[in-house]
Amino acid sequence: MMTLKSRRILGLIAGMAMMGVAAPSLMAQADAPRGKTPAASQPEKDHKDKDAKPQKDARESNKDGNGTVTIGQTAPAFELKDTEGKTVKLSDFAGKVVVLEWFNPECPYVVKHHGEHKTMVNTYAKYKDKGVVWLAINSGAPGKQGAGLELNAQHKKDWKMEYPILLDESGKVGKAYGSKNTPTMFIIDASGKLAYMGAIDNDNSAKKLGSINYVDQALGQILAKETVSSPVTKAYGCSVKYGGS
Amino acid sequence: MMRTLMVGVASLVFGAAAAVAQEEHAKVRLISETKALMPGKTAWLALHFEIDDKWHLYWNGINDSGFAPRLNPEFPEGYKAGEFLWPAPKRYVQPGDILDHIYENHVTLMFPVEVPGSVAPGERVEFKASPEWLVCHDVCLPGGADVKLTLPVVDQDEGAPASDDAGLFAKARLRLPxxxxxxxxxxxxxxxxxxxxxxxxxxxxxxxxxxxxxxxxxxxxxxxxxxxxxxxxxxxxxxxxxxxxxxxxxxxxxxxxxxxxxxxxxxLESVNKATPGPSDTDTRSRGD
Structure with missing residues (x-):
């Protein structure tokens, strides 16, 4: 399986200086919220999300999905608030191609694709004028790494994200999609069906970019009405910081 | 808040004193099982990680998240690092049905290096690598280091004595499948x-x-x-x-x-087909 083999691809990584985990972030421990420390807790925001409808558990029979959702099925509906307090529903975008990006601004893999490289915003920029909608979703529970309205709003600004970040603090939308990593990517086609799920690219290093941007590849194919050549890949990254034990 | 603040201050003091400007949670060394290399023989080297309490590194099997350490060797001409021998991990389950396989406290990732037959006793060989890893607790931090190890070449007759780290290799072997x-x-x-x-x-x-x-x-x-x-x-x-x-x-x-x-x-397609009879007949697996 390509997804498994991709884990074996060894890459020489130049300059292993750790990403911003230098003295400034140690200082940031003292004023908690931005620090990359396990103790960093976010103030809980009153930002209740509407429940997503959980899909039936298709684990046993699913050959073309991630164990929860399947390529070709109707994407689970959701309604969440973004960092500006605006309610966003998947059904708002009926008839459009929608990209979902599972997000946690403090996850090193998200930092790789936003802070160090501009993978996400560049891919969005390439397709936004072709009617593609892009939504970031943060399923981190209150108090967990990367959760919280202000922190996400700040990163949206810092990273020049022109698309909304939706807060899914209950984790219901993340679980309905079977999203386990940040970033995990989904593409929903214009008929509302799942057309791609998995990784953004093919290198699971926290530093190095892959040679194939799967989302770019799949969006190009979907818009050209071609078959998506790699509809399922193995997502990589941090675990989604769901609540619960 | 007070506790967080004190940790911050302590880190800063430590950082200043030791010139360590990064939060680590895992420390790595490049180690050798023997104190010297012998021409034409296999040497066993390893990355040895000491991992902070409650933090973990990742096994290289199937995981829902994480990243298994990479060696990224820069060895001298003629020396090639073999694959890591991965010790058996421990299961680690997080909310959201996330299953990973991890190492806690410490792990020694051994790998063989074939020493060319042409090297002469008395030479010194410097091995360098830039390993990378991901260390996680509730949060994950990417880690990296530049490590090196210099070993002399000795005659086969002389023999290469065990290094001070030989015990770590012996311990690692106990967890090798x-x-x-x-x-x-x-x-x-x-x-x-x-x-x-x-x-x-x-x-x-x-x-x-x-x-x-x-x-x-x-x-x-x-x-x-x-x-x-x-x-x-x-x-x-x-x-x-x-x-x-x-x-x-x-x-x-x-x-x-x-x-x-x-x-x-x-x-699994050949299991139960080797022997005639009902499909639930015991079939001894072969260790191929």
Missing amino acids: KPLPKDNVPVVINVAEGKVSIQAVGAAELAYYPGLNGVVYPSLIKEGQRKGDKLVLSFRKGTDGASRLKGVLEVKPQEPGEPMLWQLDVD
Whole structure:
């Protein structure tokens, strides 16, 4: 399986200086919220999300999905608030191609694709004028790494994200999609069906970019009405910081 | 808040004193089992990680998240690092049905290096590497270091004595899985209706750690570990058609003692076909 083999691809990584985990972030421990420390807790925001409808558990029979959702099925509906307090529903975008990006601004893999490289915003920029909608979703529970309205709003600004970040603090939308990593990517086609799920690219290093941007590849194919050549890949990254034990 | 603040201050003081300007949580050394190299012989080197309490590194089998350490060697001409021998990991489950296989406290990732026959006793060989890893607790931090190790070459007759780190290699070997023996096979594997049963008669507890490039296990989070001497795992072929059970079985004995670790690599399509009779006939797996 390509997804498994991709884990074996060894890459020489130049300059292993750790990403911003230098003295400034140690200082940031003292004023908690931005620090990359396990103790960093976010103030809980009153930002209740509407429940997503959980899909039936298709684990046993699913050959073309991630164990929860399947390529070709109707994407689970959701309604969440973004960092500006605006309610966003998947059904708002009926008839459009929608990209979902599972997000946690403090996850090193998200930092790789936003802070160090501009993978996400560049891919969005390439397709936004072709009617593609892009939504970031943060399923981190209150108090967990990367959760919280202000922190996400700040990163949206810092990273020049022109698309909304939706807060899914209950984790219901993340679980309905079977999203386990940040970033995990989904593409929903214009008929509302799942057309791609998995990784953004093919290198699971926290530093190095892959040679194939799967989302770019799949969006190009979907818009050209071609078959998506790699509809399922193995997502990589941090675990989604769901609540619960 | 007070506690956080004090940690911050302590880190700053430590950072200043030791010129360590990064939060680490895992420290790595490049080590050798012997104090010297011998021409034409295999040397065993390793990355040895000391991991902070509550933090972990990742095994290189199937995980829902994380990243297994990479060596990234820059060895001298003629010296090639072999693959890591990965010790058996520990299961780690997080909310959201996230299953990973991890190492805690410390791990020694051994690898062989073939020493060219042409090197002369008296030479000194410098091995360098820039390993990278991901260390996680509630959060994950990417780690990296530049490590090096210089070893002299000695005559084969002279012999290479054990290094101060030899004990770490011995300890690591205790957690390396072994191939199943050809005779008196201690593990019985059966396949029926999309499930594989793995039995080690007399075991108190079994755990299965899924390796790369084998079948897919949709319910491993529930099925991968249990008391008793039998595990039943749901499986399906990989999308590339992979049909092998590839992974590590940990067998905890009923009596106090070290667990056994078996490297499983069995084509599930051939199980139960080797012998005539009903499909649930016991078929001894072969340790290929």
